[in-house]
Amino acid sequence: MTGEGFGLPEPILIVGGYGYRNVGDEAILAGLLHRLAGRGLTVVSRSPAETSAMHGVRSIPVWSAVSELRHHRSVVIGGGGLFGRHMGLLGRLLPAYGLLARVPSRAVALMGVGIDAEQSALGGTMLRMLARRAARIEVRDATSRDVLRSWHVESVVRPDLSSLMPAAPPSVGRHLLAMAGVDGSRPVIGLCLTAIDERMGDAVADAVVGCVNRMPDVEFLFVPMSQHPYVPRHNDLEFARSLRGRAPRIRVLEGVHHPAAVLSLFGALSGAVCMRYHALLFADRAGVPIVPLAYADKCRAWLAEHDETSIEPTADALTSAIRALLPAVRMAG
Structure with missing residues (x-):
């Protein structure tokens, strides 16, 4: 499945745990890029040069993620355990970034994410606010779907985005x-x-x-x-x-x-x-x-x-x- 954008206006800014040399996160990005092929895409990365070399996509550093919002009409928070207890600072900041991205009328989608039931008080509050405002939410497992349902938020369960990445020979x-x-x-x-x-x-x-x-x-x-x-x-x-x-x-x-x-x-x-x-x-x-x-x-x-x-x-x-x-x-x- 390629070129699917769910009507998200372009250009699209993709945010996630990219450029940290994590095989799973890079596989998620590869699958997401495969799915959004043909769209105007930019990826936020800890290491933009590595990300561009590995995936053949325009990439920008994390420190410019906020300023780049004015150049993008949609934001995709893409894949993995971004909202899990092991994500540290990145997991705590992403909900706030997603809420910021929604202002004034930018579309924000959560795609292929996993969501833990246990969240910090502040992080959980911001994540619930973001989920209720998201244009689309796709989760990678039934457990995450059930967590969202407990917040009165509906989502679609789809396989992990890495499943869209073709294997090398x-x-x-x-x-x-x-x-x-x-x-x-x-x-x-x-x-x-x-x-x-x-x-x-x-x-x-x-x-x-x-x-x-x-x-x-x-x-x-x-x-x-x-x-x-x-x-x-x-x-x-x-x-x-x-x-x-x-x-x-x-x-x-x-x-x-x-x-x-x-x-x-x-x-x-x-x-x-x-x-x-x-x-x-x-x-x-x-x-x-x-x-x-x-x-x-x-x-x-x-x-x-x-x-x-x-x-x-x-x-x-x-x-x-x-x-x-x-x-x-x-x-x-």
């Missing part, structure tokens, strides 16, 4: 495996982990190290889904390197890659241990068996909708789950 994923030094002739388990929740991150780290040491016949590749430039706990690459220090057999995918290339990589995996939301989506889309370790409500909601539950972050549970995915492989224990 399989050869791209195989190339990334080779770049990371992975032996593709052996089973390859992707590790899509995060230490955002410090306590859970510590438990997951111990579980992964124990599991890797028990499975010498399996390749493990850490796929960082976020490389936040400012917040270490949101930089999965740092977590990956700390794990590799404890378990040197873990390979790490270095560098910043287009989300379509990362999606292609998922297709080359034998299975994936997924904490990150878009790791779940990518693995599901690629038809790769999932070992879920949910750290956030959005992950638990997705798992519930797919009749799956998160495993416990222990070496025993993780080892058993991976062995169940690879019944034909002889493993030392």
Whole structure:
């Protein structure tokens, strides 16, 4: 589905968590640009040069987001857990920005968003005001729809915007495996982990190290889904390197890659241990068996909708789950 704009007047300013080197957010942007193809678009980004290079779209820095409003007739707040508890300052400011954008008569649409039930008092009030004034709201899960309904606001549930992004060819994923030094002739388990929740991150780290040491016949590749430039706990690459220090057999995918290339990589995996939301989506889309370790409500909601539950972050549970995915492989224990 391309070129769909819902009658939003052009030019359209797109706002979201873009330019922070988060694979999921960049996949959302790729899907949104695919959907709005042919429209006059500008994207607000932390790193406009990176965003323009990756997506081929005009991009402006965050600091000019307010002044650019006078040059745009519509604003799309696009995709992801922008209104979740883990979003920090960005999540707190977006509702206020959306309300500002509505003045005097600019159209504001919320597209592909996830909304947590738990909001700060001020943030929740502003988000409810914005939702009631939005020209259109699309959410990516039933839980978000139900939150909005509790505020007497209707919305449309549609798949995550990343689902509109075409995958790169399989050869791209195989190339990334080779770049990371992975032996593709052996089973390859992707590790899509995060230490955002410090306590859970510590438990997951111990579980992964124990599991890797028990499975010498399996390749493990850490796929960082976020490389936040400012917040270490949101930089999965740092977590990956700390794990590799404890378990040197873990390979790490270095560098910043287009989300379509990362999606292609998922297709080359034998299975994936997924904490990150878009790791779940990518693995599901690629038809790769999932070992879920949910750290956030959005992950638990997705798992519930797919009749799956998160495993416990222990070496025993993780080892058993991976062995169940690879019944034909002889493993030392």
